[in-house]
Amino acid sequence: xxxxxxxxxxxxxxxxxxxxxxxxxxxxxxxxxxxxxxxxxxxxxxxxxxxxxxxxxxxxxxxxxxxxxxxxxxxxxxxxxxxxxxxxxxxxxxxxxxxxxxxxxxxxxxxxxxxxxxxxxxxxxxxxxxxxxxxxxxxxxxxxxxxxxxxxxxxxxxxxxxxxxxxxxxxxxxxxxxxxxxxxxxxxxxxxxxxxxxxxxxxxxxxxxxxxxxxxxxxxxxxxxxxxxxxxxxxxxxxxxxxxxxxxxxxxxxxxxxxxxxxxxxxxxxxxxxxxxxxxxxxxxxxxxxxxxxxxxxxxxxxxxxxxxxxxxxxxxxxxxxxxxxxxxxxxxxxxxxxxxxxxxxxxxxxxxxxxxxxxxxxxxxxxxxxxxxxxxxxxxxxxxxxxxxxxxxxxxxxxxxxxxxxxxxxxxxxxxxxxxxxxxxxxxxxxxxxxxxxxxxxxxxxxxxxxxxxxxxxxxxxxxxxxxxxxxxxxxxxxxxxxxxxxxxxxxxxxxxxxxxxxxxxxxxxxxxxxxxxxxxxxxxxxxxxxxxxxxxxxxxxxxxxxx
Numbered sequence: 001x002x003x004x005x006x007x008x009x010x011x012x013x014x015x016x017x018x019x020x021x022x023x024x025x026x027x028x029x030x031x032x033x034x035x036x037x038x039x040x041x042x043x044x045x046x047x048x049x050x051x052x053x054x055x056x057x058x059x060x061x062x063x064x065x066x067x068x069x070x071x072x073x074x075x076x077x078x079x080x081x082x083x084x085x086x087x088x089x090x091x092x093x094x095x096x097x098x099x100x101x102x103x104x105x106x107x108x109x110x111x112x113x114x115x116x117x118x119x120x121x122x123x124x125x126x127x128x129x130x131x132x133x134x135x136x137x138x139x140x141x142x143x144x145x146x147x148x149x150x151x152x153x154x155x156x157x158x159x160x161x162x163x164x165x166x167x168x169x170x171x172x173x174x175x176x177x178x179x180x181x182x183x184x185x186x187x188x189x190x191x192x193x194x195x196x197x198x199x200x201x202x203x204x205x206x207x208x209x210x211x212x213x214x215x216x217x218x219x220x221x222x223x224x225x226x227x228x229x230x231x232x233x234x235x236x237x238x239x240x241x242x243x244x245x246x247x248x249x250x251x252x253x254x255x256x257x258x259x260x261x262x263x264x265x266x267x268x269x270x271x272x273x274x275x276x277x278x279x280x281x282x283x284x285x286x287x288x289x290x291x292x293x294x295x296x297x298x299x300x301x302x303x304x305x306x307x308x309x310x311x312x313x314x315x316x317x318x319x320x321x322x323x324x325x326x327x328x329x330x331x332x333x334x335x336x337x338x339x340x341x342x343x344x345x346x347x348x349x350x351x352x353x354x355x356x357x358x359x360x361x362x363x364x365x366x367x368x369x370x371x372x373x374x375x376x377x378x379x380x381x382x383x384x385x386x387x388x389x390x391x392x393x394x395x396x397x398x399x400x401x402x403x404x405x406x407x408x409x410x411x412x413x414x415x416x417x418x419x420x421x422x423x424x425x426x427x428x429x430x431x432x433x434x435x436x437x438x439x440x441x442x443x444x445x446x447x448x449x450x451x452x453x454x455x456x457x458x459x460x461x462x463x464x465x466x467x468x469x470x471x472x473x474x475x476x477x478x479x480x481x482x483x484x485x486x487x488x489x490x491x492x493x494x495x496x497x498x499x500x501x502x503x504x505x506x507x508x509x510x511x512x513x514x515x516x517x518x519x520x521x522x523x524x525x526x527x528x529x530x531x532x533x534x535x536x537x538x539x540x541x542x543x544x545x546x547x548x549x
Contacts, residue, residue: 009035009222010531012246012264014229014279017088018514019501019521020270021212022127026525026545027268028219031534035262036213036221039228039251039275040084041067043091043209048199052349052391058198060084062251067226069199073274075423077407077431078302079458079466082272086225089272089514090207092197093468094325094341095164097133098511099124103335103402107507109299110476113487120519122546123526127518129542131165132179132206136327141318142340142395143328149338149444150330153437158331162339163515165206166190166324174203181540183218185210194344196325211543219537226251227260229279232267232497233288240266240495255416266496269474269503270521273300274409274421276503277473280484281411282419291493293480297409297421301508302431302467304401306438306459309354311387311394312451321345321392326512332437335403337511341396351390354454355461356381357442360434363463370460380452395445399438400469402510405431409473433463469513474499475506489524500524522546 010032013020020036027034040060049057049068058068069091073080083089105116139147143161150156167178170189177184190204200207217223231247234240243265250258269276280296283289312320321344329339343350356377358369374381387393406426411419425431439453446453458464477483480492489504491497500521502513509516522545530536 006263007243007265008262009033009264011266011268012037012244012262013268013270014246015088015270015272015275015501016086016208016213016223017083017270017272017501018090018208018517020088020268021208021216022518022521023268023270023498023500023525024221025212025216025219026522027528028216028221029537029539030528031531031536034216034221035264036223037227037229037246037248038086038223038225039271040069040086040225042086042225043069043199045201045203048201051346052198052343055349063253065253067251074458075421077423077425077464078470079456079464080274080470081466081468082274082470086223087208087213091199093514094512095166095196095205096326096339096512097128097131097163097165097515100509100511100516101402104507104509107404109482109506110487113476113478120523123519123522124515126522126546127515130211131515131518132167132211133163133165134168135161136164136168136324137161140323140327142320142323142342145395145445145448146328146330146338146340148448149441152444153332155330155332160329162327162329164324164326167204167206179211180215180542183540183543184214190324192322192324194321194323194325194342195346197343198346215539215543219539229271230282231286231288232269232279232283234494235263239291239493240497244497266498268498268500270499270501272501273470273473273503276499276501277409278419278421280474281421282417285411285413285419286417289494293484293492295477295480295482296484297411297473299475299506300407300409300473301471301505302405302407302465303469303471303508303510303513304403304405304432304435305465305467305469306399306435307456307466307468308357308397308438308442309394309454310397310442310445310449310451311384311390311454312449314388314393316393316449320395332441335401335510336435336437337400338441339398341398343391343394343396345389345392347391348389351384351387351394353457354384355457356384357439357453357455358460359439360436361463366463367461383452384454397438397442397445399435399441400510401435402508405429405508406472407431431465433459433465469509471502471505471509471513474503476504477506488527489520498524
């Protein structure tokens with residue numbers, strides 16, 4: 001793109017999560033002026049809540065005054081956990097940064113567009129370097145239990161230590177930036193408090209504000225927090241060749257406050273899968289972007305997840321929290337991945353999302369099975385309802401699959417012009433509501449520790465599973481007949497309009513997808529040419545993309 005007068009910025013990036021942060025830095029590096037609009041607040045390390053019971057600072061529900069980092073969205077077919085704030089999901093995710101198995105790259109939705117495993121390999125390497133990936137080598141008591149479970153299931157050889165984005169050196173000691181030749185912020189070594197998902201208060205977690213966003217802001221990117229984007233409209237109509245007007249309002253209790261419109265030559269939509277699908281549907285149905293593919297909202301993936309919990313007795317002799325959130329995993333079969341997770345001692349309110357574990361069933365039978373469990377085990381139920389130190393004593397069991405399951409996000413246009421998303425199961429490949437090996441794992445852990453196994457409340461009561469890794473809806477495809485964006489994540493039918501977040505991911509990753517979202521964004525940005533006539537910005541060698549290292 002050549003320079004053109006009259007725009008507020010060359011590029012506007014909507015969202016500051018993994019895709020948005022990558023886009024902001026790489027566009028700035030190429031000489032462009034960039035603004036990032038983020039609906040959530042900006043958090044310093046000291047701003048994170050001491051406990052999830054501090055609901056106003058932990059949960060995100062701005063209409064009722066909650067402006068934290070944890071967003072919970074409930075639909076007919078799925079409950080979605082996602083992040084909010086400058087840095088997006090990196091503020092509260094579990095630090096895990098896996099390269100996915102080969103099945104992901106071979107999914108027929110996109111396999112013949114590229115040799116994706118080879119094409120993305122250098123971008124995975126860049127993402128790993130930028131996010132400071134290391135392997136947590138030490139086994140803690142929860143790791144040892146998972147290793148035993150793997151052996152019990154006959155898959156002990158699949159036990160692996162987790163690649164994570166955490167500064168593990170110099171525990172408790174603050175040192176000059178160890179990642180980017182001194183160009184990044186000071187860092188403090190991990191103290192193994194286990195509260196990564198509540199927000200790291202020590203500065204050890206490699207959130208995006210400590211790498212991509214830090215370097216982007218020091219390269220001139222303007223990050224504007226607490227702005228909810230409501231519209232993206234091509235200037236002078238057409239396909240966006242003349243630029244875009246991006247409208248936003250202040251996030252908060254009242255709608256429509258502080259409305260503002262900015263213009264840019266190009267737009268990167270990276271508002272997270274739910275945010276991106278909602279915004280693009282609003283623009284499509286409202287007439288701002290009517291040419292977006294009718295496939296928008298299709299092929300929404302949930303990583304086919306099940307999230308359970310096991311709470312050990314109060315006198316359990318081992319400390320389950322002296323770790324980072326996730327440190328190991330096993331594969332009970334080639335398509336299924338199991339991890340153990342902790343909130344440290346700061347996640348007690350999360351026990352309200354769990355109840356006694358129940359087996360498979362329907363929306364009619366699973367509540368009855370729960371009632372039967374309560375009648376048979378009233379003491380056990382009481383321990384779940386009124387636990388003491390639940391977070392300190394609980395192992396979360398996270399199960400993910402690479403199987404080809406999907407749902408759709410259907411838009412409902414309100415009179416106000418806003419859009420409400422509704423889910424619909426794919427009739428040919430529905431998202432699972434029950435994963436047998438997940439219950440088997442939780443049951444084994446409960447028996448091994450003398451603890452109580454728990455299902456997610458919505459799964460037991462309504463047959464609705466939970467996912468922390470919603471993906472898709474604006475997926476990579478061959479054309480508008482089967483996708484929303486091309487192999488370089490450019491929206492079909494529009495110029496200089498990209499989707500660079502989990503919404504573009506076309507298949508179940510089967511592992512935590514943050515590294516994949518980052519690598520895909522690096523790949524997309526590598527196809528954007530430098531700004532004509534502008535001097536590229538110098539970055540430390542450790543922060544340069546793969547092609548220039």
